[in-house]
Amino acid sequence: MEAKIASRNDGPLDRAFAIVGYVAAQTKAVSVAEIASALTLPLPTAHRLVGNLEERGLVQKALGTKRYVVGNQLVTLSAKVIGAAFRTARRHAVLRAVAAEIGEQCEIGVVRDNTVAYVDSVRASQQQGLQFNPGEAAPLHCTSTGKIYMSRLPERAREKLCRALALTRYTETTIVDVESLLRVLDETRKRGWAKTNEEYVRGVVGCAVPILSPDRELIACLGVSVPVARVSFAELDGFIGPLQKAAALLSETILQADDEGDEP
Secondary structure (H helix, E strand, O other), X not given: OOOOOOHHHOOHHHHHHHHHHHHHHOOOOEOHHHHHHHOOOOHHHHHHHHHHHHHOOOEEEOOOOOOEEEOHHHHHHHHHHHHHHHOOHHHHHHHHHHHHHHOOOEEEEEEEOOEEEEXXXXXXXXXXXXXXXXXXXXXXXXXXXXXXXXXXXXXXXXXXXXXXXXXXXXXXOOOOOHHHHHHHHHHHHHHOOEEEEOOOOOOEEEEEEEEEOOOOOXXXXXXXXXXXXXXXXXXXXXXXXXXXXXXXXXXXXXXXXXXOOOOO
């Protein structure tokens, strides 16, 4: 994937943003020479800018190499930006509407530092067995949002992540076997949405659908968690249609600015 810098936007900040964008768009670590070639930068300039970005945690060397991936500070910042984007009046209203339609709490989650971070939620009138509130975090392997995120990774990256994660057992049905988890992720990838069957909290089931950017990249997930005494694992399928419609609406509005002064 190549990204050329327009001559009229050729300042240091433009070049730094171009480097961050290029590194973030790659599916593997890249060298400074590859960055310089893709962005038509002089190699010394690329080395200087990459060094500055590395000092600020926006890019970092892949473990044991001299090649670069996105940095932890950038990952944290991106999650905060996504959270802020969803906590606007227009998008919070979409979340409220789907929660009212299905009668259950709905939440929006993103992945940060290999955990699911919840950035917005709306509670239905009735009590929930599990409530994910903004700022809370949960594991990847036993949440629907985590499964969607992992399922969309390239196959080798998916397997590598599954083998690197601490597959902690939270309940009797938590998937802690790597091969079993990989099979579930393959099914999730084909289906396009995910379910969990009392895998994080006993007595609670859940499902989630992806929220995609205009170029079909995963931004976040829209999900629901309910007591199995009220909704069975099989009955979760009935929530997928309303969640997908809401996710599509969120996808359409994510890059649109709200009116000034709008508050959720």
